[in-house]
Amino acid sequence: MSAGPPKIRIRGLVKSFGEKKVLDGIDLDIMQGTSLVVIGGSGSGKSVLVKCILNLLTPDAGTIEIDGENVLALPPRARRAVYAKVGMLFQNGALFDSLPVWENVAFGLLARHRVTRGEARLRAGEILAQVGLGPEVSRLFPAELSGGMQKRVALARAIAARPEMLFFDEPTTGLDPILGAVIDGLIVDCVKRLGSTALAITHDMSSAQHIGDEAAMLFEGRIVWRGPATSLLASGNPVVDQFTHGRREGPIKMELCGGM
Amino acid sequence: MTSLAAALAGIGRPVLTLCRTAGRVALFAVSGLSHLIRPPFHLRMFLRALVEMAYFSLPVVALTAIFTGMVLALQSYTGFARFSAQGAVASVVVLSVTRELGPVLAGLMVAGRVGAAMAAEIGTMRVTDQIDALATLSTDPMKYLVAPRLLGGILALPMLVVVADILGVLGGFIVSTTSLGFNPAAYLHSTFTYLETIDVVSGLVKAAVFGFLIALMGCYNGYMTRGGAEGVGAATTAAVVSASILILAFDYVLTGLFFSQ
Numbered sequence: 001m002s003a004g005p006p007k008i009r010i011r012g013l014v015k016s017f018g019e020k021k022v023l024d025g026i027d028l029d030i031m032q033g034t035s036l037v038v039i040g041g042s043g044s045g046k047s048v049l050v051k052c053i054l055n056l057l058t059p060d061a062g063t064i065e066i067d068g069e070n071v072l073a074l075p076p077r078a079r080r081a082v083y084a085k086v087g088m089l090f091q092n093g094a095l096f097d098s099l100p101v102w103e104n105v106a107f108g109l110l111a112r113h114r115v116t117r118g119e120a121r122l123r124a125g126e127i128l129a130q131v132g133l134g135p136e137v138s139r140l141f142p143a144e145l146s147g148g149m150q151k152r153v154a155l156a157r158a159i160a161a162r163p164e165m166l167f168f169d170e171p172t173t174g175l176d177p178i179l180g181a182v183i184d185g186l187i188v189d190c191v192k193r194l195g196s197t198a199l200a201i202t203h204d205m206s207s208a209q210h211i212g213d214e215a216a217m218l219f220e221g222r223i224v225w226r227g228p229a230t231s232l233l234a235s236g237n238p239v240v241d242q243f244t245h246g247r248r249e250g251p252i253k254m255e256l257c258g259g260m
Numbered sequence: 261m262t263s264l265a266a267a268l269a270g271i272g273r274p275v276l277t278l279c280r281t282a283g284r285v286a287l288f289a290v291s292g293l294s295h296l297i298r299p300p301f302h303l304r305m306f307l308r309a310l311v312e313m314a315y316f317s318l319p320v321v322a323l324t325a326i327f328t329g330m331v332l333a334l335q336s337y338t339g340f341a342r343f344s345a346q347g348a349v350a351s352v353v354v355l356s357v358t359r360e361l362g363p364v365l366a367g368l369m370v371a372g373r374v375g376a377a378m379a380a381e382i383g384t385m386r387v388t389d390q391i392d393a394l395a396t397l398s399t400d401p402m403k404y405l406v407a408p409r410l411l412g413g414i415l416a417l418p419m420l421v422v423v424a425d426i427l428g429v430l431g432g433f434i435v436s437t438t439s440l441g442f443n444p445a446a447y448l449h450s451t452f453t454y455l456e457t458i459d460v461v462s463g464l465v466k467a468a469v470f471g472f473l474i475a476l477m478g479c480y481n482g483y484m485t486r487g488g489a490e491g492v493g494a495a496t497t498a499a500v501v502s503a504s505i506l507i508l509a510f511d512y513v514l515t516g517l518f519f520s521q
Binding site for chain 1: 381384385388389390392393395396397398399
């Protein structure tokens with residue numbers, strides 16, 4: 001961990017869709033080399049938060065500083081340079097269906113580093129090995145892979161360019177508990193090996209405790225609690241307690257159809 | 261007064277929506293075209309789009325063209341027989357095919373085949389986060405997905421129309437010489453006597469415009485897809501319908517530009 005300035009610093013982040021304010025003044029710091037897990041219910045704005053940080057959505061207000069620079073105020077070329085240091089694992093993998101596995105993994109290398117296709121293919125094989133996939137997989141297409149293998153390929157693609165920052169959107173959703181633990185282990189290994197700063201969003205408590213150094217709870221558009229990931233199940237915060245223990249009664253009111 | 265305001269609002273709302281959509285499509289087109297002149301260029305994606313639009317559309321365009329030429333010869337022969345003007349069949353076939361039917365029918369066929377596929381592919385990429393993934397991999401989706409398809413459309417349709425022109429005339433020739441009793445040499449002489457360069461060139465220019473419109477509507481509707489499978493289906497339908505209408509509208513405009521005195 002580092003005691004220097006935060007790698008990512010977010011202040012007053014606001015994002016609305018029509019009348020619905022999804023993010024309502026988020027303040028968040030992520031220190032260099034640490035892993036932060038943001039938890040929250042479905043529709044609480046976790047994915048919106050990550051998409052705002054990654055410049056996939058434009059916030060209505062607030063600042064997002066990466067390495068001390070407000071990326072929202074940067075010209076496009078400088079902004080692209082900042083985001084070249086980022087890797088992202090999407091919830092459903094988001095692998096390119098029309099490309100074989102090796103080309104998916106090497107896509108960022110080909111786009112950013114101008115390596116030849118031969119070099120990229122070799123490098124893709126090495127990275128696939130790091131996530132436990134053999135060379136026979138590299139020629140397959142994403143549709144030919146199981147869910148767990150797709151997740152591994154997506155992780156390989158995210159780490160291929162050795163990014164300084166890694167983002168994970170629900171990395172274990174849709175996987176069985178054993179495979180989920182395997183993916184969590186791979187994520188921790190990759191983050192440690194690369195020395196990256198990581199932000200993961202999840203509602204899987206086991207995954208959150210495994211991946212994160214710290215955890216934060218997003219509720220009603222704001223961060224309502226932040227603490228060590230190991231203390232998630234005993235946070236003392238009523239919102240976090242209700243969420244982590246899956247209680248029906250508490251400050252989180254679920255909107256059910258039919259007014260139930 | 262209230263009912264009048266409601267009626268006016270009922271007219272105004274769709275007009276405003278139409279204007280807003282037209283503006284978005286125009287900005288999308290400008291953005292896509294601007295990437296054609298700014299590196300990096302995705303040659304592989306361009307070649308893929310060209311092969312998909314030109315090569316794989318060849319059978320459907322060829323069959324459409326040859327049958328259209330055949331029908332045109334039969335119809336014009338029976339129609340002109342009333343005025344003893346059967347000798348004009350060859351020139352009617354060649355002018356109709358090169359000026360109008362070649363580009364328009366090829367455009368409509370490709371809109372149905374390729375425009376729909378483009379919207380479905382890009383729409384699926386949108387709803388499965390693949391377009392966002394491109395952005396996180398230092399790749400501008402407009403440059404990677406849209407610009408190569410626009411250029412592919414602009415170049416593919418004229419190639420198809422050259423084939424459609426030849427096969428359309430051939431269809432008319434086959435019917436005229438085998439069923440209608442025309443002398444082959446006289447038919448060909450009549451065909452080339454009345455054909456001028458502008459007839460072919462205007463058809464090729466129309467084809468380039470139609471190819472651009474097909475790719476534009478396919479890409480735009482795919483790119484703007486929201487929701488899941490239903491959204492992709494709606495985008496596919498919208499791509500084909502909007503491209504078909506634009507082809508017919510621009511056909512009128514371009515015909516006016518080329519041939520009005």
